[in-house]
Amino acid sequence: MADYIFRLPDIGEGIAEAEIVNWHVAVGDMIGEDQPLVDMMTDKATVEIESPVAGRIVRLAGAVGDQVSIGSELVVIEVEGDTQEVAAEPVATEQPVVCDAPALPPNASTNAEAANAPEASQPAPQSAPPGDSGARAKVLAAPSVRARARDLGVDLSQVKTADGRVRHGDLDSFLLYHGAQGYRAPSAGAIRPDETVKVAGLRRRIAEKMAASKRHIPHFTYVEEVDVTALEAMRVELNEGRGDRPRLTVLPFLIAAICDTLPDHPMLNARYDDEAGVVTRFGEVHMGIATQTDAGLMVPVVRSAQALNLWQLATEIARLAEVARTGKARSEELSGSTLTITSLGPLGGIATTPVINRPEVAIIGPNKIVERPMFVPDGLGGERIEKRKLMNISISCDHRVVDGWDAASFTQALKTLLEAPVRLFAR
Structure with missing residues (x-):
């Protein structure tokens, strides 16, 4: 048995914390995967959070009315399996995770190798286009960055960074630069057909x-x-x-x-x-x-x-x-x-x-x-x-x-x- 630490995921752009408005579970409850855990309220909406795993509730983050920061511990669930296997990637944290990206061509060198290589070294690698079905390498990115890139149709391997990890700022810079070259992200949803609705x-x-x-x-x-x-x-x-x-x-x-x-x-x-x-x-x-x-x-x-x-x-x-x-x-x-x-x-x-x-x-x-x-009175005649x-x-x-x-x-x-x-x- 092991403890799975489920952290509050990013439930809205710009949201730093959310309020607990209703628990669907209690300590000691046995739950299944995708079972509702809690309703969290932000200044935009109330969101129902579901469990990513099955197990027994060990600890809850707080009581109704408490505020929980994004990425903070929300629920601890006792599950079957090895601790390292279960807790290797807690849900919705901002820790780096790997994401599929086009692989380097055979015999291609890394930047560090290229810097020390003789002039006769292999040519610089060429990135595969989005949707390439060839071998895939790994790009470091937080879950929220990966999801945003996926929604925008951006291949993260095309985004240049200082340390190899793609952040929101790197994605913003990519969009600004390529926007000037005619890049346009695809629409998030299909175009709705025109319709006539009778007011009745x-x-x-x-x-x-x-x-x-x-x-x-x-x-x-x-x-x-x-x-x-x-x-x-x-x-x-x-x-x-x-x-x-x-x-x-x-x-x-x-x-x-x-x-x-x-x-x-x-x-x-x-x-x-x-x-x-x-x-x-x-x-x-x-x-x-x-x-x-x-x-x-x-x-x-x-x-x-x-x-x-x-x-x-x-x-x-x-x-x-x-x-x-x-x-x-x-x-x-x-x-x-x-x-x-x-x-x-x-x-x-x-x-x-x-x-x-x-x-x-x-x-x-x-x-x-x-x-x-x-400005409020300070009790001493000032503010x-x-x-x-x-x-x-x-x-x-x-x-x-x-x-x-x-x-x-x-x-x-x-x-x-x-x-x-x-x-x-x-x-």
């Missing part, structure tokens, strides 16, 4: 509703930056001790904060009947959750959201998302919202200009969380630079019944609450 069913209703909203409502959008460092720390801590309760995302915190802020800003939790010229301001918050489904955008509704705690909100959000995506939502679960929140999660961008869910008068769009340096987690919040409003001052005042009050999230537990 739910897609047509969405189109009609969005067009009516933009046609009738004079939108304006206000965007504010919020420091969510403390909120994210609280979220991680609560998730670590959640037991059998659902995992908390940022969304329940946002809804709870919105509900606590609305009593002082009732003009936003409202619906406008423009034909009757009447605005109805609601006491309860029936929060619409814009949800993407295979059929199109749906807005299931969390009823009386102001009466639910964080865990109850998380449970209801998950339930509604599931019934919406599976087409099992009842009509009463898809109507009657008084205010809508729309979030694209890690795809949320820096700022958005969401379209109001008519006849509501406002819609709130949280954007993705990013890390940036900020220091610190890495903080920041998120922009966009709010679009109906300018017929909501003024810019109203939107700004509400958003600033919401910002204050989100930046001191402990206040949410006083509700």
Whole structure:
């Protein structure tokens, strides 16, 4: 028996680390090859990682919410066989590995031999073209470099390096040089045929509703930056001790904060009947959750959201998302919202200009969380630079019944609450 160290592979260009969001295995489990191990979340997507070998789980890298660097130990698996045989090439590390490349012609000398050889030595070797079926030599390259070269259709033996190992920079230089000579990498995918798609069913209703909203409502959008460092720390801590309760995302915190802020800003939790010229301001918050489904955008509704705690909100959000995506939502679960929140999660961008869910008068769009340096008080009357987690919040409003001052005042009050999230537990 031997231990196989499986390291976190390169799961995205430019990604340095990923967050553990869900383990599919536990220490002591027997697993098969290609069995799902863990879901890892980057700022771009959530990726399911599968096991390259069969065996027994010996050690896991961390708990849900922990960050794991690319190339770091992710899982240790006890397998049958010799240690050296198993661990000779851990999956997805950046250690040099060999890759097939055209061989040198018979009797060809190496560069070092050529430097010391007499003038009558053999001619300089000529590299075989890509796809040559002759004998193959070996070129040193990391797995990510080898995969990138394969996708680009580049023969690594043609890439010149200082020490014989091809790196991303060497590949970049090759592409720049040969690009000037007319080199063009092949397309990654086949050309799709032209197609005509009829806008029908739910897609047509969405189109009609969005067009009516933009046609009738004079939108304006206000965007504010919020420091969510403390909120994210609280979220991680609560998730670590959640037991059998659902995992908390940022969304329940946002809804709870919105509900606590609305009593002082009732003009936003409202619906406008423009034909009757009447605005109805609601006491309860029936929060619409814009949800993407295979059929199109749906807005299931969390009823009386102001009466639910964080865990109850998380449970209801998950339930509604599931019934919406599976087409099992009842009509009463898809109507009657008084205010809508729309979030694209890690795809949320820096700022958005969401379209109001008519006849509501406002819609709130949280954007993705990013890390940036900020000046913060140092406790001594001065400031220091610190890495903080920041998120922009966009709010679009109906300018017929909501003024810019109203939107700004509400958003600033919401910002204050989100930046001191402990206040949410006083509700």
